[in-house]
Amino acid sequence: MGNVIAMARDSLMSFVSRLGTERDKAATVFYTQPILTDEQIVAAYRGSWLPRKIIDIPALDSCRKWRDWQADDKVIELIEKEEKRLNVKGKVLEASKKGRLFGGAAVYIGTGDSDPSQSLDVDHIEQGGIKHLTVLTRRQLKAGTIDRDPESEWFNRPEKYYLTGLNGKQLTIHPSRLVLFNGAMTPDDDISGATQGWGESILTATLDAIKNADSTAGNIASLIFEAKIDIIKIPGFTENIGNKVYEDAILSRYTLANTIKGINGTLLLDAEEEYESKSAQLAGLTDILMAFMQIVSGAADIPVTRLLGQSPAGMNATGTSDMKNYHDRVQSIQELELTPAMARLDECIIRSATGTRDEAIYYEWAPLEQMSEKERADIFKTKSDAARALIGSSSGQEIITREALSDALVNTFTEDGSLPGLDSFIDEYGKLSEQEPSEAEIIAAATQTRR
Template structure:
């Protein structure tokens, strides 16, 4: 029996195609560790737009919206003023960019101490004790001996950094005084023999090959444009006659004249025996090739193509939303996992220098995505509706006390910025818990207590069990004189009296419990000038249509409480006139001024209300 040879392999091998064998062409491909010199990094960053964007964009996006401090208003103002004085945002942005470019940069926390080699005593910083912040790169700041004590906070980091001055003077700096940005994390200092001890790699180290390929492709395409069309002329005995100088002179003169005549007349004059041919390069598909290289660059840099190139998403049903959301998640991870730990000591120093010593003070990174006005309005409505749901109708059975919900809602609205100046107004008028109960509320609470109802709260009403009835809710127009003046100027001979100009919010023939409707958030409502305004005819009425989200939300809340509405949708409007001789509405320029509405007025529905309509 012959010998049986057993061969064991842990990869796919094909002797026919030579794949996996020593003759496989792919077997010659391997990775080697090379370092880009500072001169190469600076040249790439300074002369090519792609490396500059790869370095700058993530750092810029991580800093551009900055952060929102969560504290009391005076504390926030003090911290933000200190940040502005020290230009913290600008220094961190500069250090982040240089750290990504060189693989290492730091912000030096200057407190005026005599010996920067000693650890920073953050707890000893007093008001104004933070003097300055300076940015240094690894070109000026070199790492010393690596800390190998596993009990040390600085394990794996240099025990000291050395700053080399202009005159060769060297200053030792303790790492606690530095906000370190190390670029791309090195795989292993000892194996790779990183020449920059204590620092990382440049982000261009792993992306520059992709960038060079893209730049080379773009350059070759640009050169090809100049060769897009080539004229070929065949001459009898051309090569045999080139030795004659007179022949060469006449050839140049001849085709110079031919090209001139072609440019002027669009006609090329040739001898009968000469042959002419024009060849054009095929440029179709070059854009796809270039974009394929750009996508490789974007993948290497971990930046969406739309953000890297500053272009809109292309293709059917392509919005780029998913790409940008993933990118924003990546930036948020960079902020929370890289920036925030690196800035921990600096942030504590800023708080103490601002004379803020509250352990509850913290911050959140601001979201990169900006909401539209519509989205902000929808969030406001959702927040307000949620607050109403939690509080209930004031029966004393609410899950959370109304005062607590009020305070939390105010904090949310101030943080979201949906009601500018709300915090100042709260300081002037006080919040719900600081306001004295009204006489009606006191009387309602007393009546409830007299009926032996337990757990009486400040906001209880005695009429909670009121019988349902029809409901008509309106707001009178406070500046009716302005609107009447406009109407007269547009040709209306008569209008409703100033006292009758109003906006209807609810007209429910279906009986409803008024107490479930609740109260409006604002007693007076001001609608800014401008916006969508139209003149329409509703039956015999000539009305001014306008947009008011507050009225629409209030109408929806009343419908949710059981109120009916006789029309398909609710449209805020003011009835101007019922005069059949009113001007043609197509010729009327809608009122564009401010509209001021008074408090909500509740009444029962009057079916014969038109009988009392009069005009002036």
């Protein structure tokens, strides 16, 4: 007797209800590889507001508050002036939008080098060395051969990019000269398929949900036109419908009747005619539409309050939790996507602005959530009270020296903007450690010493 091999499935099955078997209708559902052409992507973005908002909102929020440079005031002024000259914020926003839309975009760092196919030497960027920044999409930039050297900085990424310019001339660009925005990640590393070394459009995974919501809204809009239907039963209508004179008389007759009804609300009919009015049931349509919008919101990972621009619904609903989670997501985009992508560009900007590279220069992304004046005042009071507690009520009770605590508070209040202009006043009047001790402080210190 031969061996019998039993096949086991790690899933729930029921032969009685056909659940999980080949007769189960749900068993016929499977996923296929979604493919969106550039024409479909452009049509969706231009023709429907939902795809446009899904593409634009996270990119806009990532750049909206921008970033705060941390350095000497004069250095910060130079860097911000250089960013303004190059329109860095606008270029990054544009590239981020187009990267999300097409699955790939880049900001080309133009330094005036004669051979852009060579690696960009950041250390040799002089003051004013960046001439321009240019946004290019994957439709303009063709990715070259993939680098397969695991020791290379560009491993598993294109070694070169090719741009077709005027008169069909092809320009070869080294990836170090590009700030790349690859849209959604391709999980299968489809470097030889449709993505061609880029990512894929954000709309790829969300378009079905968007189309369902748009279709539902369109059907509801059509239903509004059929919300009320007048029905008039005319004796002998079917027998005479082929008579042209009869048809014209009927149209003229009820056009007049409808006009009279529109003027004074009275409908004039023959005694043998019957009239009734039917209204479509519209209750619950809003809930159905909002259910589809919730699905779109989940697919796009954008709160409904932000996607639709509406106030939170329900008792005691503030939307604070949703927006906090969304702001955390935007912060993740800034720190995990924008910061690494812009690292080389930032090094160039610092050198182009100052002519050198001070390692003490860095930046932080500005928070999206803005505090009210009352919240700022409460935080300022809390910090001040904590400082008084650390310093003690009299000399000799300090946990931290007055001078150290003073310098720390000056730094804190300068960074959070609690006391505008504090830096300049400190430069004018000096730090606490530079001040002459007062007579009361000398007496208190002497008294403490005798004890």
